[in-house]
């Protein structure tokens with residue numbers, strides 16, 4: 157799918173076809189997209205994921221995971237859960253990973269990069285070597301990195317024709333159920349499956365005005381939105397009809413009937 161269409165078509169899907177498994181190749185493509193996302197200092201081993209496929213998971217474990225996701229119906233319906241996780245031990249490889257970037261020709265000597273610079277400057281600067289500073293900053297940055305990876309994974313899932321969405325769960329319980337070490341914290345859970353609701357899922361969900369979000373030059377000075385660009389993006393499928401589409405209520409009623417849920 158064309159990039160702009162992927163961006164515009166993504167929705168948090170909350171109704172899945174529980175009977176339809178997800179092709180293995182599609183799961184892999186979602187993970188590959190996340191792996192290629194950018195990361196601070198090339199510290200590669202921070203964002204990890206445990207993929208749980210319902211059809212190969214003992215029923216008791218699956219049910220316990222659904223419970224850990226606050227029994228949200230979408231968790232029970234989607235046949236694949238990706239438990240995106242922040243592994244703080246990944247920061248320990250920062251020095252080696254930076255040296256790899258020098259070797260790869262990404263960080264160049266023209267800009268002053270060398271092994272000595274890494275040791276004398278970078279590793280001593282807490283804004284960069286986060287383990288040398290405030291751990292709250294390290295955790296915050298790790299969350300950004302993981303979020304970047306998840307963002308790519310969501311778009312890759314849409315590109316593969318899947319429904320996808322994020323769920324929040326009980327972190328300690330998930331860690332326990334999936335056998336994660338203490339230094340790994342489950343961040344958020346990505347669902348994968350084929351949507352039972354229409355791909356439009358009732359229309360594009362509300363967003364604040366562009367000008368409220370983005371500033372030009374100084375904080376508070378709106379970055380003005382060009383209607384011509386909006387028109388172009390609408391034509392390309394990035395900006396789609398806003399929710400609720402007029403048939404959404406009827407769709408939700410039908411889905412409630414299908415899954416035996418209250419309307």
Ligand SMILES: Cc1cc2nc3c(=O)[nH]c(=O)nc-3n(C[C@H](O)[C@H](O)[C@H](O)COP(=O)(O)O)c2cc1C
Pocket residue numbers: 166167168169170228321322323324325344361
């Ligand atoms: C980190 C994160 C956690 C979320 N957790 C949940 C959740 O537990 N349950 C849920 O129904 N939606 C969850 N969502 C989905 C948001 O509610 C959703 O993004 C919002 O409704 C906007 O809709 P859209 O994603 O379709 O544009 C989560 C989204 C993110 C990014």
